[in-house]
Amino acid sequence: MNNPTKIVNELIYDYNLNIEEAIDIEDLISKMDIRLVSTELEEGILGASKVEGLKRLIVISSKVYNEEQKRFTLAHELGHILIHRGTHYFSKEDLSTICTSKQKEDEADRFAVELLLPSKIIGNIIKENDVNFELIKQISKKYRMSLTSTAIRVAELTNDNIILLYHKNNTIKWWHKSNGEIFFDKKHKGIDLARIEQERDILSRNVELNLWLSEDEGLYSCYEETIYFNKLNEYMTLVQII
């Protein structure tokens, strides 16, 4: 099993990267003498990478217009080059596996997330601040990552009791729970939310504990924030138990 975090830390050291701000991933790729090409790729493929002898190549689809998606794809491919070598493709469904194993895809993702949202920095920020969508928005802007990827990263690194849910039509698409000790109710009655009309507007409210917890015991308070993504008609909810 490879250790993507260790490889990122070596890279930060070797190239003297300033992780107090967003990494310039294209500049890093160029400094590493990796050739970067933008070209039309098969539908659904965002990027690819290849190592042949000493030659290293990263290809990014010319159809990737979203800066955050581009940064993540480049970092993911850089991860393959440094960890796995060989040839890899990164598809939209990915983290599907065309030429490579699920473990390799996971490792390339771990590498990308650690490079773009370093645990050391993000860990410190969330230790010193309240974890909420306002903070997540600030981090996402500073590190030029999507709000969703940043929220998942924060949920992964915080010791607070939080759960992050992504849902549509009262059906949960995915959820992440922090390392906190509280057990959440799998039924998630709380997703029956008031509709939010404005895009990315945040609905904040204190809610009954039993909306999210299976056992209503102890001195706890439950705080919930929801963001509505207008274009997708989808919601992201952050539940915090204190």
Ligand SMILES: [Zn+2]
């Ligand atoms: Zn991949």
